[in-house]
Amino acid sequence: MxxxxxxxxxxxxxxxxxxxxxxxxxxxxxxxxxxxxxxxxxxxxGEKFERPHDCPRCAEHPFDHGAYAYLLGLYLGDGHIISKPKQHHLSVFCDEARPGLIEAAESAMRKVMTLPSVRRRHRSGCVEVKSFSQHWKCLFPQHGPGKKHDRLIALEPWQQAIVDAHPWEFLRGLIHSDGCRITNWTTRMIGGERKRYEYPRYFFTNTSTDIIRLFTNTLDQVGVEWKPARQSRKAENISVARRASVALMDQHIGPKY
Missing domain, CATH: 1.10.10 (Arc Repressor Mutant, subunit A)
Incomplete structure (x- = not known):
């Protein structure tokens, strides 16, 4: 024509x-x-097409290590990678009631790799933030078949070095995915009168013992005291309730928004 x-x-x-x-x-x-x-x-x-990319592992592009530590936490909690012959993307699922979390997830993806397109897909009760590139599996070697709690989850030395340098960003990603900050309450006798007493508390819940270990090891690194909480299901539950530790978490993480 x-x-x-x-x-x-x-x-x-x-x-x-x-x-x-x-x-x-x-x-x-x-x-x-x-x-x-x-x-x-x-x-x-006879020219073979290779899609342009800025994968830090393949092309040694500089990238934001703090953003990566946060994104790693999100991925270990509420993320997964689809890697098929004609479909490659990283997805992180966010509560639709937390617009700040959705923005933070999208921003982290763009800071780690700028070239892949990023989209949002609204689902029932949540928003899926997706970034399209086959190179996400280079950055998250924990990707594999099946559920995370059914396979070994261990950080590569280069990942651990980033987490060691940015522990709070990593913890923030984990809390923003599978954690929360709540206000507990109890009653105390004060001057012969029973009064209500409220106190903040952080929880992190995950079914993978490996991910739980990564979380608690990083808490130890930053000086946050924690303990296992009572639970009635298969998932493990970690509690941070001591006043000084909660104050430290509030300073660096805070509640989801």
Whole structure:
């Protein structure tokens, strides 16, 4: 439907690195047609297409280690990776009532790798924040078949070095995924009168003993006292209730928002 001259002009621009969208707009040709011309041109010249990426592990791109520590915590709690021949993305599921958490998850993804597209998908009661790149599995080698609590979860040395340098960001990601800050209450006798007493408390709950261990080891690193809480289900529950430790958590983490 298009003459030889238009197609050749398009190919000249494409070989110079001009995007499909810009070529389509300049020549008034549908973007899909331009994409097909690019594909056929590469095939004819034997050029193998490699999608541009800024994977810190593959291309040694600098990246925000603090954002990665936070994103690692989110991934271990409420995240997973889809890695199929034609579909690759990292997903983190966030409570739709926590817009700040949704923004933080999306921001962390963009800071770790800037090139992959990031989208939000609204589901029942939650928002799935998705970033599309096959290189997310390079950054999260914990990815594998099955549920996390059914397989070994251990950090690579380079991951542990980042967590050691940014422990609070890692803890914040874990709390924002599978943790919470609540206000407990009890009663005390004061001056012969029983009065209500309220106190804040942090909880972290996960079914993977490996992830629980990563959480408690990092709490030990930053000087937060913790203890296992009573539970009535298979998941393990860690409690932080001592006043000084709660104050430290409030200073660096705080409640979800």
């Amino acid at each position: 298009y003459d030889y001259e238009i197609r050749e002009r398009a190919l000249v621009l494409l070989r110079q690195g001009v995007t499909n969208r810009v070529v389509a707009e300049q020549l008034n040709v549908p973007r899909g047609t331009v994409g097909w011309w690019r594909h056929e041109d590469r095939k004819r010249r």
